[in-house]
Amino acid sequence: MKIYISGKISDTNLTETRKRFAAVAKAMKRLGYEPVNPLENGLSEHDTWEAHIAKDIADLLQCKAIYMLQDWQDSKGARIEHYIAAEIGMPITYEIEQPINENE
Template sequence: MKAKCYLSGPVSNQPTGKVRAQFMAAQILVKDAFQAVNPTENVKPDEDWGKAMIKCLNDLLDCQAILMLPGWQESPGARIERDFAERIGMRILTIEDVNPRLHDCECDETLVVVKGYEACVMCGRVREAELKKEVA
């Protein structure tokens, strides 16, 4: 059985599509090494922040590692999750730790697209999706 890895990144006050794209890309990135625990699947978008954090920390307790997604430093919730993980001696990972080919990423062929946002499954970067023109 694979070790569980909790995905931690900015969620609050972010567009739903952006959050879903980033977390889906992270799930794909870690799937060979870990069973991903995606907090966006267990917390409702309109859930009270404090209650959501309690759920997230409970989910985190069941994991062996935490993956810090790009932008985590600006997220109060992700900073709490990282601090908690560090205090209990959990393995803390970054995108660089789980993808040795990160320097090869060009963010053009490895994208997850959700509600107007695309996230790279190699480096975790998220951007607004480019509108594709239909070819007549």
């Protein structure tokens, strides 16, 4: 099952954010899911926010569920993704404890 990973990307340390999203994707793969990481959407960090959110929404709509990282409420894009998921009845899972450790 394809699951979209959503969380704050803009105004973060992109190196750390890439590691965090990659760690979550790796853990999802171990559980048998097919993660969709917005940091691997084919666009560069130099593309506009609007280009990214348009691609991310298109990718989200190809998924069966969405996984919201703890900081999602601090991100306009993640709030939009959450809204769309809720409106179309997509299952939403929330990260509620410690972020997934990339060394697990």
